Amino acid sequence: MAAMSGELHWIPAEGGYQLALDGAKLICRNAAGKRLRSVPKAVKDGQAAEDLRALRDHLARHAATCLATVESWMLGALPVPAAVIAQVWPDPAWREPLSGLVVTQHPEGAPGLLEDVDDQGRPTVARRDGESVPLAPGPVLIPHPVLLGDLGGLRAFAAGRGAGQRVPQLDREVYHRGDGPIDYAGGRFAELRHATTRAARFGFQVRGGFAVCRVADGGRPLQARYWLGADAPDAEAYTGGLHWVDGHERTVDAGSLGPVAWSEGVRMAELIYAGRSTGVA
């Protein structure tokens, strides 16, 4: 949460001390303005500290929501009006996941990297020819990397501009059908919660015993599901298979899946399976 513009805003606390948030950390200075190595207990238990912690926790939740929303725009192939991007841009919780993303305005259009909003309130992108151009009013698409041509060229271009991505797009793990067999069943976790926590850490919802990833492929809403288990959180668990369901939660034949649904499902299973307990049960 480097979302505080780097500046510290000191607020008065008990006993003449002052408190501020440095990222997610509560910091304290005394009346003379000297930074203390730790927050005195009386101050830490006081109302000012409690207020700051509540604010910090809310900002963290807000930032997580913004990040998940931007990722869902990419995975759902959702057209986002340029005006929405321009309006949310001043908030770092939105700006950080958005900036550096490859966007297009037409499925066949030239991709560019989102970099700023100009003084007329238009989002601007850096094009591969080095030019910085404003987006036209209207929908903006954040393509899934599996749909981007010349991924290598785009990566090099982004790296050359020093543009990182908070929502992994150019460096996202991409899987193609036929890369090999997919078998993520039987992954052992000493405790179910190790698996569910790991899923949540990578941004996957855990619903009814499955890690779930929502995508759209060719306009069709789909869900990839990877079975983690629905027993007690501290019970030993073995993962089940990976499968996909449609908007009515009916299983979809893997042979009919488009490239995005395939790639995202396998990515989810791969990320979670990699954290299984090894060693003797």
Added chain:
Amino acid sequence: MREHDDLLDAGLAPLGTPDGEPIAARRYRHPHLGERPVIRLAGQTTGEAEDRALAFLGFGAPEVSAPLTTGRVHALGYPAWTLAHDPANARQALAAVTGMQRAARIARTRPGVAAETYAELAAELPRAHLPSFWEEAGRAFIAAAGPGPAAVMFGLAREAETTYALPVDEDARRAVFLEFAFAGALPVKAIAAYAAELETRYEPGRAYAELRELAVRRTLGGLPPWAELPKQVRRLAKAAGLDVRAEDERLVATLLSVPSTRTARLPFWKEYRDALAAQPPELLREVFPTAEGVDEWWLGLLEETGALDGLPAAWLTRQAAHLKRGYGTRGSAVLLRTVPRVAARLAAEGSPCGWKAAATRGASTSSTPTCWTPAWPPACPSPIPRPTPGSGCSAG
């Protein structure tokens, strides 16, 4: 052409889309954050509740942009429910927001105090608000990883409906039930209470239909059918004067088509034995239930229904892999009986398979007969395990 449904759900449909409300950017500032704004995308219905929630944290009133898109009207949650269903009493609901925030904040560290705070707030609210209010309290406990109190709050919501004979939107209520169930916050006991409530609220036919729908949706969502499901559903079917046997078979056929049914516990399978036996053998062969202790019982059922006659070699390989899953399953006497019966045919077809492993894994020396056809299969393909030394069967 993309359906507007998706876009409405995502709050990104074009302005003027029917069945939605305009979404705007609300820009909030906070004295401790300097120039940094916090921006939320919200409709009018949730926007006002959002303002209250942020005011509790010290944010000022927002600067609201012109409408940008159209999104679904979110009547989910409290106080949003009131703004959609009882706008005349919205003020009371919004007045509760600060207290709800305070309670949610301590739901993890001091759940008892949080629950008391919710109870104090509830005492001040119109009765019709209580189900939605308690559900929202339950959500706070779900977010705080407290499934126990969340289930209690869910129960209080249902209790308010019964006590004050409030009208119920069954689709909305089922959605909340599933939301709590998928979050792991509803014990099986709560399902029994829910089933009992359906029975008192509706005439028997409706009560049965509602419980069946709930069971199917819960399974579609990924939770295995609970152990008492057969008895509970059957009781309501009987009360409704339906052909219980036929209803059993119909429900079992539906559930077997859903992957999570595989993980149901043993009592579920045993209770539905007759209905299962009536299903087509090809369907049964594809189930591979995973419950602890189910394997031999299940193979017995397959044998009895003839599902093991004429089975393909590949199935034995899959069954072998299935028995190998992580619960230390024993070898299978049923498979030991079956393999000699089908071996000649499979050998004639020249199909390689892992039948030896399936039949002998973990079986003790005394219960394992000698190998039937030492020349077949020529080799067991990986990853089928070789019989362990001492299993009485030399590896091919």
